[in-house]
Amino acid sequence: MSKKVAVVTGSAGGLGKGIAERLLKDGFNVMIHDINQDALTKTAEELKSLGDVATFVGDVSKKEDQEALVAAAVEKFGQLNVFVNNAGVEAVTPFLEIDASELERTFKINVFGTVYGTQAAAEQFIKQGTPGKIINACSIAGHEAYEVLGTYSASKHAVKAFTHVAAKELASKHITVNAYCPGVAKTKMWDRIDAEMVKADPSLKPGEPFAKFSGEIALGRYETPTDVANLVHFLASEDSDYITGQAILVDGGLVYN
Numbered sequence: 030m031s032k033k034v035a036v037v038t039g040s041a042g043g044l045g046k047g048i049a050e051r052l053l054k055d056g057f058n059v060m061i062h063d064i065n066q067d068a069l070t071k072t073a074e075e076l077k078s079l080g081d082v083a084t085f086v087g088d089v090s091k092k093e094d095q096e097a098l099v100a101a102a103v104e105k106f107g108q109l110n111v112f113v114n115n116a117g118v119e120a121v122t123p124f125l126e127i128d129a130s131e132l133e134r135t136f137k138i139n140v141f142g143t144v145y146g147t148q149a150a151a152e153q154f155i156k157q158g159t160p161g162k163i164i165n166a167c168s169i170a171g172h173e174a175y176e177v178l179g180t181y182s183a184s185k186h187a188v189k190a191f192t193h194v195a196a197k198e199l200a201s202k203h204i205t206v207n208a209y210c211p212g213v214a215k216t217k218m219w220d221r222i223d224a225e226m227v228k229a230d231p232s233l234k235p236g237e238p239f240a241k242f243s244g245e246i247a248l249g250r251y252e253t254p255t256d257v258a259n260l261v262h263f264l265a266s267e268d269s270d271y272i273t274g275q276a277i278l279v280d281g282g283l284v285y286n
């Protein structure tokens with residue numbers, strides 16, 4: 030039987046890289062993808078000993094790039110089985126200062142990107158006549174809303190809503206749609222959030238926002254890409270076949286709903 034094929038968007042670094050690594054170890058052929066070509070090439074070099082990995086440079090906020098990504102994965106590996114809408118960006122701004130450019134950038138990448146990726150993947154699954162799994166990056170910020178993270182929180186609430194709706198509409202085609210909701214992981218995203226929170230409140234020192242958020246985690250440590258990849262591994266596997274439309278928290282005990 031041919032190997033299953035997964036695409037992971039925004040996987041040159043951070044959580045996406047950890048997810049790609051785990052799916053390669055699980056035996057998937059993996060198309061890694063990012064807007065940052067140099068970082069993507071470096072990551073492919075690091076991952077290639079784990080299995081068949083290919084690269085695609087694209088911008089998730091562009092529908093044509095998402096369609097081309099799916100086409101490239103199918104051309105390279107012959108089919109598509111799992112599509113992980115991982116790419117996302119943060120926005121850290123006091124509410125009264127949120128402007129159109131922040132709203133447009135954040136929603137285009139986090140929300141439009143997830144919708145376009147879901148559509149492109151679902152169309153391919155339907156064309157193949159096979160089941161498929163779509164797995165979206167949500168967040169604790171898709172369950173709660175955080176001060177100075179208003180735009181980001183709203184975008185992740187939208188990701189959660191689209192996860193529910195896509196799951197309902199695509200279930201009859203045997204396509205499941207779920208989301209993973211990480212808590213506080215020390216990736217480049219949190220380095221930038223920390224710096225911006227310090228800028229917004231000069232009484233804070235660098236590292237304090239991250240320490241404050243991660244200090245509230247019940248399990249007593251911040252999250253690693255492996256913690257997130259463990260959940261995505263499950264959602265990409267047959268063991269999750271009877272689960273759809275869920276936005277599952279993987280946060281070490283931070284948000285309870």
Ligand SMILES: NC(=O)C1=CN([C@@H]2O[C@H](COP(=O)(O)OP(=O)(O)OC[C@H]3O[C@@H](n4cnc5c(N)ncnc54)[C@H](O)[C@@H]3O)[C@@H](O)[C@H]2O)C=CC1
Nearest residue numbers: 039043044064088089116117166168211213214216217218
């Ligand atoms: N780090 C954390 O604590 C948490 C992260 N998340 C979510 O997990 C996902 C991954 O986050 P991190 O790895 O921390 O972020 P990161 O910033 O470390 O990595 C994101 C990757 O996405 C790529 N990317 C950004 N815009 C893109 C675009 N338009 N098209 C294609 N690629 C693009 C970046 O180049 C980068 O390689 C995001 O959706 C984020 O919102 C959710 C909860 C917590």
Ligand SMILES: CC(=O)C(C)=O
Nearest residue numbers: 119168169170212218
């Ligand atoms: C980065 C993130 O998802 C937060 C702060 O909830």
